[in-house]
Structures are given as C-alpha cells and as structure tokens.
Amino acid sequence: MQDDVAFKHNESHWFMVLLFFTKFNNLSARRDSEFISSKVASNNRENQRLSHIADIFVNCTTVFDMRNGSRDFALNGIKEPLILVNPELVVTNIDTVQISLPRRKNILGNCYAFILTFPENDYNLRIGIESGGNFKENLIAHRSSVWYYIRQFYFPQYFVWVTKFRSEFQKAIQALGLGILRQYENGNLGDFGLVNFVLIDVLEDRGESGEEFTYNSDILLHCYNRYYSEETQNVLPPWTTISCRNGYYPSCFEDLIILTDKIADLNKYFWTLEAWLKMSNAGPYVDSEVVHFIKSKYLSENSESFDMREVVELTTFEEFVGFWIFQDVLFDSVNKTEPQEIKVLHLLPQIKELMYLTWYYHSVLPIERKSWSFLSCDGVGYHSNMWSPLVTPFQLVVWALVCINILVIVLFLRVPGSDINVKLLVVGILMENSILLNVDSKxxxxxxxxxxxxxxxxxxxxxxxxxxNYYKTSFTMEMIVPAEKFAMWRTLMDMKNFTFYIPYETVFTHGTIEGLEAENLLDKMFYPKLQLRLLTRGLCNAEEKLIPSLAGYCGMAELLTYSITHRPGSHTEYISPFFKPTRYRNFTQFVKELGTCDKVAYMDFSGNVESAIDHLNDNQNHKVYKKGADGFMSVMHGWESLPVQNNFVFKRLNVMISSGIFKYWDEWFKRVKPEKLFKHYANWKFPEFRHVILEQFNSKIFTAFYAYGICVGIVVITFMVEVVFRVLKLCYGFYSSALPRRCKSYVLHKLCTSDDPAN
Incomplete structure (x- = not known):
C-alpha cells in the first residue's frame, strides 16, 4: 500500500516536471519566433531605408561600401544604379582605382556620394571616436586605406555614414574645426576640403526604455557645416538637419544642394592672397605692412568709408586687385572686429605661368600669353658694302624677273636686218634717254x-x-634713311654657345623670392625651377609640331633642359654653361657683363626686353643692342589654385575681367606705377648721350655720288669714243675720196714732163 502511494507520488512529481518543461519550451519557441520575426522586420525596415537613401542621391554617382556588416542588407529594393565595392577584396588584375569616376548623364545636379554603413566597425574610425583626440589622423588613415575615394578635384562629394553612433561622430567631426579645409599645409585634411559629411541614424530594435521602437519612414540628414567657426557662427550652425519625408526623397536632394551651396559660399571669409603676405618669424602667412595698415585704417570697426584712391597709391597691382575683390567681405560685420586675425584657409597665388598640372591644380583663370625674348650686342654692326644701296630697292627675285623680262623684250624687238642699234634702244629706254632709231626704212x-x-x-x-620711277623713288628713300646696324642672328636657334642672363623675377614671383631669400635658398632653387619650366615647354603637342618655328623652340627648350646638371659641392648645387641668374637691382654689374659683347645675352619676357633696349643703347661707347625674335617659352599666364567649391575669388575675377575693370587698372598701373626693371633701378628716364653716326649716314650719299660719277665717266668715255670714231670715219672718207684724184694728177704730170719721146 505504501509502495503504491510512493509510486503515485513520484509519478505526480515527474508529471509536474514534464508539464513545466513543455510550457518552458512553448514559451521559448514563442520568444524565438517573436525575435526572428522582429529581426526580419528590422532587416526589412533597414533594406527599405537603404533604398530610400539611394533615392535621395539618385542624381549622384553612388558608391556603396559592402563591408562592415553591410552585406547583410538585401539590395533588391534599390532601383537606382549603384557601384558596389568591397575594399577588403584584393584585385590585382583589374584597374579599380577609377571605378567611382563615371558621371551620370544628367550633368545638372551631378555629384558623388559614398555610402558607408556602420563606420564604427571600421578600425580607423572606431579608434578615432574611442580615443577622442586622434580622429584627425584616423580619418586620414581611413581615406588612404580605401581606394574608391576620388580626388578632391571633383565636387560636390558626399560622405554618407549610416551609423548607430551619430552623436559621437558629430562631436568628432566638429572637433576637427577649420583644419579640415586647409589645403596647402603638409599633414592636413586637405583631401576633405570639398567633402560634405552627412550622418544618418540606424533604426534600433528597441529604445532606451526597453519598449519597441516605432518605425518612421522619414529620414533625417544631419549635414555638417565645414566652415563653422567663431567668425561665422551667426551665419550657419555647425549641423543642419534636413527631414526627408516618405515619398519625397528625390525632392529632398534639392534641399541638400541648397544647403551645400550655402555652406560652400562661406569660403569668401577665409581667403588671402600671396601678394598680401610676407615671410615673418610669426608665420609664413602674415600680412605685409601696407596691407595691415589698409585693413586697420579702412576695414576696422571705426572706419566709415573706404577710400580706393589711397589704396591705389599704396599698393601694387595685385595687392589692389585683392582689395577690390574683398572690399565688401573685409568690411562685413562677420569680420569687422579684427580683420587681420581671420583664419586663412584658401590661398590665391600671384599671376604666374600656368603649369596645368592635373594632379595638383584644378581652378585655372588665364589672363594673357607671354613669351621670352633676348637681346645682345654681339655680332651687331654694318654688315653691308657701299654698293648695297643700289640693289636694296629690289629683292633678288625681283632683279631676276626684271632681267628675264628685258631679255624677252630684246628677243621680240629683233627685226630682220637690224643691228646693234636695237640693243642700244633697249638700254636707252631703261636709262630714260631719247634715242632715234629709224626702223621703217630697214x-x-x-x-x-x-x-x-x-x-x-x-x-x-x-x-x-x-x-x-619706282626704282628712283625707292633709291631716294634708301638714301634718306640712315644706315642701321643689325645682327647676324635673328632667333634663339642662331645663338650658338651664348650665355644668357635671366633675372630671378622672371622665374619666381616676388613673394617666392622673398621667402627663398629669407631661407638663403634663392641661388639653389633657381636652376631646378628653370629646368622644370624648360622641361614643360620641351614637351610639344601635335599642333605645335606642325609649325616649324614652334617645333624648333620646343626642341631648343628640351636641349637647354639637359644643359642644367647637378654639381654637388658647388654654391648652387646646379650649374649650366648657358644660364646665369641676375637681379634687376644689380643693374651696374649686369650692364658691365652684358657690355662685353662676347657671346652674352639678356633673356626675359618680351615686354621687359623691349623696355631695356632704349636704356642699354644709351651709352658712351656707341654699343648697339638688338632684340631677337619672340616666341620662345610661349605660355599662358594667369591664376591657378586648388579647387574650392563655389570659389568666391574666381567669380569676382571673372566679373572684373569680363567688365573691363581688370584691363583698365592693369594699364593704369603699367603707366603710372610700372614694375621695377633695370632702367628704374638706374633712375633712367630719357637718353643722355644723343649721337648720330654721320659717317654711316654719308656712306649712302657717297654711294649715290659714286654711282653718278661712274655714269658720268661712262658717258664721257662713250662720248670720247664716239668723237674719235667720228674723226676716224671722216678722215677715212676724206682720204678715200682724195687719193684717186691725187694719183690721177700725179700720173698726168709725169706723162707731160717726161723726156722720153716714146711716152
């Protein structure tokens, strides 16, 4: 009985355990089912959310990064074309560097979008936000480790990060400050200067309270203002949120474009010009004394007007152009407190030779084409004889045609029975003599x-x-014009074994010269810079090779490039037997070396060479300098700078150039405040030694006298020959008629007086 009771008790116990286990399994299965369905629903929402993000950037060339867990997303809901990349894969036989460069057909609104999901899973970015202070270096490392990012020349670019840690990334990006834009310093974030950061939240399964997160199809774009600083904090906040409502995703992109343009327009507050700066111990980007004085006087808080006339008197042309561009910006309330303390982010170089380096420069604004020329006194003289004025009225080809025509006319004038008188007729007509010739009788x-x-x-x-008459007129004009010295050379190809003196100002800008002088590197950098410019011009394109003169200049530039050799231990470390540097201010030494006229020449821009001719020809030694042909080192000059979205400076310069304002002030400065050349440092204004080479002027007159004397001599000799010939002819006729009569009288006389009766 007790055993039966014990068995029933054990049976009841195991039944309760089995019932509890069954209920637990049912509960677990239900929870697993709910978790799986929740996970599937979450993934479906994320897939739908990803397709909505792609709808927003439908105008862009969109690159989607497949790493960091992104491959779990299904892409079947995306209808727009995407470029799927996975930087973790190593592809060596396919060029994938340019994979993200193709542009959509709709040029209007074209952009480049790089969608990265879960950036916190990236090693570099995760370390950056966790460490707090190293996000700058880690961001640079992230970009360098990913090959699909394009260069900074293409804009606008959007870095779209879909993340669970939006607030952390916002703090890290904002902590970078304006350093993300400074493009001209080493070890910076210059490659991100055109990047627009857009952060998007990832939907969570549950909120912080543990309750289920309600799905919202609206997408919030958190856009970063990369120009945010203390100076511009009243213009735009650091972060702006754009709400993209469900069903209006493409129109949301228009709001993003408008915001991007507003952010890019803020670049006008962070510019400076190379012409404004000077080298200083305080830093390389410090305003010069003149610029600082103008900013303090006219662009400060207490100034009431902006006197452009005084600015013109104090500045150079490029400094004045800067104030014309930024006069409204510098006087703006944003910068009114301390205008000289505004942070410099973008630098406009001085006007110089355009290098067209696609790997460095992007924004180019050409102004004018310049070429180099040269002058020298070597081989300059009167390379002609006394009789050259007689033939200079006509060229050799004209003289040949005249002789052929005269020969043809002589052949036509030949008549049956004619004698030498026909030839005399031709000569007489050419000499404008009146000649009578009776041909009708013959x-x-x-x-x-x-x-x-x-x-x-x-x-x-x-x-x-x-x-x-044309010959006499030309000959008379030739007699009036004094004889002029000329050179045996004409182009650079004729200058064999010459040494050319080139000013530093021709190779470098004034700002660069000041910087190199401060570092004592001017002489060492002259030859490498000159070699680079010669090498650039030595590369002819197909069009230049079709023109013989341009092809010759290209070949000459290439040959001169190899003449510059590296010479370790020398003062300049580089040397060339054909080039020597000089300075405009060292005019005394320059004139002394150039005055030797021994295979030396001065090479510079054509305008500067023409300006130096009058100064050099005004000397006591009667040395004459001649200018060679233009065309060598012909290249376009203008402005070129790193790319800046909505470039404020280039917009203003385009207005200045197209309206004629730039040309007006350029001519005014060249006329009133020209660039200092040799003659300005020598304080030369007008010729001091006026001399006329009279003996050379008289040489042409003597040529005319000689020609006249020779003609008179020929005429006199001809006249004497004719007189002698006429006298001889008369004598011959007289004796031929008188001799028979005399002989007849003599015979009769002999017969009459003969003593012989037989006769």
Whole structure:
C-alpha cells in the first residue's frame, strides 16, 4: 500500500516536471519566433531605408561600401544604379582605382556620394571616436586605406555614414574645426576640403526604455557645416538637419544642394592672397605692412568709408586687385572686429605661368600669353658694302624677273636686218634717254613694223617709265634713311654657345623670392625651377609640331633642359654653361657683363626686353643692342589654385575681367606705377648721350655720288669714243675720196714732163 502511494507520488512529481518543461519550451519557441520575426522586420525596415537613401542621391554617382556588416542588407529594393565595392577584396588584375569616376548623364545636379554603413566597425574610425583626440589622423588613415575615394578635384562629394553612433561622430567631426579645409599645409585634411559629411541614424530594435521602437519612414540628414567657426557662427550652425519625408526623397536632394551651396559660399571669409603676405618669424602667412595698415585704417570697426584712391597709391597691382575683390567681405560685420586675425584657409597665388598640372591644380583663370625674348650686342654692326644701296630697292627675285623680262623684250624687238642699234634702244629706254632709231626704212614687212612698234611701246611704258620711277623713288628713300646696324642672328636657334642672363623675377614671383631669400635658398632653387619650366615647354603637342618655328623652340627648350646638371659641392648645387641668374637691382654689374659683347645675352619676357633696349643703347661707347625674335617659352599666364567649391575669388575675377575693370587698372598701373626693371633701378628716364653716326649716314650719299660719277665717266668715255670714231670715219672718207684724184694728177704730170719721146 505504501509502495503504491510512493509510486503515485513520484509519478505526480515527474508529471509536474514534464508539464513545466513543455510550457518552458512553448514559451521559448514563442520568444524565438517573436525575435526572428522582429529581426526580419528590422532587416526589412533597414533594406527599405537603404533604398530610400539611394533615392535621395539618385542624381549622384553612388558608391556603396559592402563591408562592415553591410552585406547583410538585401539590395533588391534599390532601383537606382549603384557601384558596389568591397575594399577588403584584393584585385590585382583589374584597374579599380577609377571605378567611382563615371558621371551620370544628367550633368545638372551631378555629384558623388559614398555610402558607408556602420563606420564604427571600421578600425580607423572606431579608434578615432574611442580615443577622442586622434580622429584627425584616423580619418586620414581611413581615406588612404580605401581606394574608391576620388580626388578632391571633383565636387560636390558626399560622405554618407549610416551609423548607430551619430552623436559621437558629430562631436568628432566638429572637433576637427577649420583644419579640415586647409589645403596647402603638409599633414592636413586637405583631401576633405570639398567633402560634405552627412550622418544618418540606424533604426534600433528597441529604445532606451526597453519598449519597441516605432518605425518612421522619414529620414533625417544631419549635414555638417565645414566652415563653422567663431567668425561665422551667426551665419550657419555647425549641423543642419534636413527631414526627408516618405515619398519625397528625390525632392529632398534639392534641399541638400541648397544647403551645400550655402555652406560652400562661406569660403569668401577665409581667403588671402600671396601678394598680401610676407615671410615673418610669426608665420609664413602674415600680412605685409601696407596691407595691415589698409585693413586697420579702412576695414576696422571705426572706419566709415573706404577710400580706393589711397589704396591705389599704396599698393601694387595685385595687392589692389585683392582689395577690390574683398572690399565688401573685409568690411562685413562677420569680420569687422579684427580683420587681420581671420583664419586663412584658401590661398590665391600671384599671376604666374600656368603649369596645368592635373594632379595638383584644378581652378585655372588665364589672363594673357607671354613669351621670352633676348637681346645682345654681339655680332651687331654694318654688315653691308657701299654698293648695297643700289640693289636694296629690289629683292633678288625681283632683279631676276626684271632681267628675264628685258631679255624677252630684246628677243621680240629683233627685226630682220637690224643691228646693234636695237640693243642700244633697249638700254636707252631703261636709262630714260631719247634715242632715234629709224626702223621703217630697214623693215619692209608691215607685220614686223607693227610688232616692233607695239613691243617697243610696251617696253617703254613698263620699264622706261613705271619701273625706273619706282626704282628712283625707292633709291631716294634708301638714301634718306640712315644706315642701321643689325645682327647676324635673328632667333634663339642662331645663338650658338651664348650665355644668357635671366633675372630671378622672371622665374619666381616676388613673394617666392622673398621667402627663398629669407631661407638663403634663392641661388639653389633657381636652376631646378628653370629646368622644370624648360622641361614643360620641351614637351610639344601635335599642333605645335606642325609649325616649324614652334617645333624648333620646343626642341631648343628640351636641349637647354639637359644643359642644367647637378654639381654637388658647388654654391648652387646646379650649374649650366648657358644660364646665369641676375637681379634687376644689380643693374651696374649686369650692364658691365652684358657690355662685353662676347657671346652674352639678356633673356626675359618680351615686354621687359623691349623696355631695356632704349636704356642699354644709351651709352658712351656707341654699343648697339638688338632684340631677337619672340616666341620662345610661349605660355599662358594667369591664376591657378586648388579647387574650392563655389570659389568666391574666381567669380569676382571673372566679373572684373569680363567688365573691363581688370584691363583698365592693369594699364593704369603699367603707366603710372610700372614694375621695377633695370632702367628704374638706374633712375633712367630719357637718353643722355644723343649721337648720330654721320659717317654711316654719308656712306649712302657717297654711294649715290659714286654711282653718278661712274655714269658720268661712262658717258664721257662713250662720248670720247664716239668723237674719235667720228674723226676716224671722216678722215677715212676724206682720204678715200682724195687719193684717186691725187694719183690721177700725179700720173698726168709725169706723162707731160717726161723726156722720153716714146711716152
């Protein structure tokens, strides 16, 4: 009985355990089912959310990073084209560097969007937000480790980060400050200067209270103002949120574009010019004394007006252009407190030779084309004889044609039975002499008479009147103009074994010269910089090779490039037998070296060479300098800078150039405040040694006298020959007629007086 009771008790115990286990399994299964359905619903929401993000950037070339857990997302709901990348895969046989460069067909609103989900899973970015103070270095490391990011030349660019740690990334990005924009310093975030950071939250399964998070199809774009600082905090906040409502995602992109333009327009507050700066111990980007004085006087809090006339008197042309561009910006309330303390983010270089380096520069604004020329006194002289003025009125080809025409006319004037008088007729007409020639009596054929008269008339009008008068006019003009010295060379290709003196100002800008002088590197950097410029011009394109002169200059530039060799231990470390540097202010030494006229020449921009000719030719030694042909080192000059979205400076410069304001002030400064050259440092204003080479002027007159004397001598000799010939002819006729009569009288006389009766 007791055993039965014990068995029933044990059976009841195991039944309760089995019942509890069954209920526990049912509860676990229900929880697993709820978890799985919740997970599936969450993934479905995320998949739908990802497709909505792609809808927003439908105008962009969109790159989607498949790493960091992104591969769990299904992409079947995305209808727009995407570029799927996975930087973790190593591909060596396919060029994938340019994979993100293709542009959509709709150019209007084109952009580049890089969608990265869960950036906190990236090693560099995770370390950056966890460490707090190293996000700058980690962000640079992240970009360098990913190959699909494009260069900074293409904008606008959007870095879209879909993250669970939005607030942490917002703090880390905002802590970077304006350093994310400074493009011209080493070890900076210059590659992010055109990047627009957009952060998007990832939906969580449950909220902080443990309750289920309600799904909202609206997407919030948290956009960063990369120009946010103390100076611009009243213009735009550091972060702006754009709400993209369900069903209006493409229109949300328009709001994003408007916000991006507003942010990019703030670049106008952070510019400076290279012409404004000077080298200082306080830093390389310190305003010069003149610029600081103008900013303090006219652009401070107490100034009431902006006197542009005084600015013109105090500044150079490029400094004045800067104040014309920024006069409204510098006087703005944003910068009114301490205008000289505004942070410099963008730098506009001085006007210089455009290098067109696609890997460095992007924004280019050409102004004018300049070329180099040269001058020298070597081989300059009177390379002509006394009789050259007689033939200079006509070129050699003209003289050859005249001789051929005269020969043809002589052949046409030949008539049957004619003698040397026909040739004398031709010469007489050319000498404008009146010659009588009776041809009618000698020519019986009527056709020959008309042909002779027509040919002689044509010859008289064309050669006896027109040609001779034109020759006399040209010869008279040649006599009036004094003889001029000229050089045996014309182009650079004719200058064999010459040494060219090139000013530093031709190779470097004034700001660069000041910086290199401060570091004592001016002489060492001259030859490498010159070699780079020669190497650039030595690379001819297909169009330049079709023109012989340009092709010759390209070949000469290439040859001169290899003349610059590295010489360790020398003062400049580089040396060239054909180039030597000089300075405009060292005009005394320069004139002394150039005055030797021994295979030396001065090379500079064509305008500067023309300006130096009058100064150098004004000397006591009667040395004459001649300028060579232009065209060497022909290249466009203008402004070039790193890319800046909505570039304020280039917009203002385009207005200044297209309206004619730039040309007006450029000509005004060249006329009133020209750039200092040799003659300005020598304080030369007008010629001091006025001399005329009279003996060379008289040489042409002597040529005319010689020609006149020779002609008179020929005429006198001809006259004497004719007189002698006439006298001999008369004597011959007289004796030939008188001799028979005398002989007859002599015979009769002998017969009459003969003593012989037989006779």
């Amino acid at each position: 020519v019986k054929d009527l056709w020959w008479k008309h042909s002779f008269r027509l040919s002689s008339g044509f010859f008289t009008i064309l050669f006896g009147t027109i040609l001779t």
